[in-house]
Amino acid sequence: MKNLKACYYELEGTNYEVGKLLGERMKAVPQFVDMQKIQKSPFSKEEEIQIIEMFDEYCPGINEEIEGFTDVLGLDKFQAIYYIMSYLKPGCSQMVVLPQKTKNNHVLLARNYEFNDEMEELILCTTRIKGKYAHIGTSMIQFGRGDGMNECGLGVSQTSAGLPVSDFEWSRKPAIIGLQFWAVIRSILENCKDVNEAIKYMQSVPIAYNINLMVADKMGNAALIESLDGKKAIKSISANTKEQFLCSTNHVHLEELKKYEPKSMKNSVVRYGLINKYLNNIEIVSQDNLKSLLSTIYPEGLCCHYYEDFFGTLRGMVFDLNDGTVDVCFGSTALNEWHTFKIGNNKKYSEYPVKIIKDKAPKDFYELI
Structure with missing residues (x-):
């Protein structure tokens, strides 16, 4: 038997504001922040442009949300794991x-x-x-x-x-x-x-x-x-x-x-x-x-x-x-x-x-x- 913890919470505001809220939550998990800080962007400049354009067209708002998140944590936005794992489990x-x-x-x-x-x-x-x-x-x-x-x-x-x-x-x-x-x-x-x-x-x-x-x-x-x-x-x-x-x-x-x-x-x-x-x-x-x-x-x-x-x-x-x-x-x-x-x-x-x-x-x- 193993005991875990699940949670429910609410997010409200503009995409940028919600991203900042998520960033503030992550400050309580310093190992997560440190892991992302050492993660370098795996994308070329051309790929970075393509990623931004693709998300703007098909997932509008997410780029702003990630920007709010990384601004709070002092990261370059392309260090965000979400970009690395979503640009292309269970x-x-x-x-x-x-x-x-x-x-x-x-x-x-x-x-x-x-x-x-x-x-x-x-x-x-x-x-x-x-x-x-x-x-x-x-x-x-x-x-x-x-x-x-x-x-x-x-x-x-x-x-x-x-x-x-x-x-x-x-x-x-x-x-x-x-x-x-x-x-x-x-x-x-x-x-x-x-x-x-x-x-x-x-x-x-x-x-x-x-x-x-x-x-x-x-x-x-x-x-x-x-x-x-x-x-x-x-x-x-x-x-x-x-x-x-x-x-x-x-x-x-x-x-x-x-x-x-x-x-x-x-x-x-x-x-x-x-x-x-x-x-x-x-x-x-x-x-x-x-x-x-x-x-x-x-x-x-x-x-x-x-x-x-x-x-x-x-x-x-x-x-x-x-x-x-x-x-x-x-x-x-x-x-x-x-x-x-x-x-x-x-x-x-x-x-x-x-x-x-x-x-x-x-x-x-x-x-x-």
């Missing part, structure tokens, strides 16, 4: 269920997120940037978002499609120049009010990360948008489609892209089959049904404790897009309590104890089939 499961199949006739978006506990921030935050949609979501490298829901009732989550993409030796190399998923998700939450706008944005933005992006809105529309090496495919559902739920794990699901990535990790195939069977066998789905699936230990459910293998559950989430609420379980969903949050209706800052247990993944867990 395993997850996600599902969205439309009103015709839910007990409360609301749109429910649910997901588990798996990775390594020592590389996770364990932060949920509400962000209100002037001129953009307010949203609640999980922080990734401070400026990015791993998932979330905005004030318009648009929810976004993701799973990796195949091996993680980054410039690290152990990962798949980017096939195009583009953005990481956490930059894309934040831009959707801040600038799109519904699924149609999210799809249009996704069709325009260069994405270097291979991602299965799930978007859903409170009007009862949802879409799975898959991006693989710059190629994209989309599957949409609504009140008028026979299918009333979508799900994804960590492989390519849509036929247009399967020919480029025909093999999948065994654990991803098992989890995908599990979700489909579970949701097909329940005529009307409740939030408690989704929490039960997220909290049951693999391979009967979606909760994993393989943190040393970069596949340990770090949060479970169930968004109710009509109520504007999100139920969150920090850490292992089999060991910790669920907490309810709503944009604009929480304490300004709160902390939550988190328990995890570390197990070893089965030998065939990552086997390609």
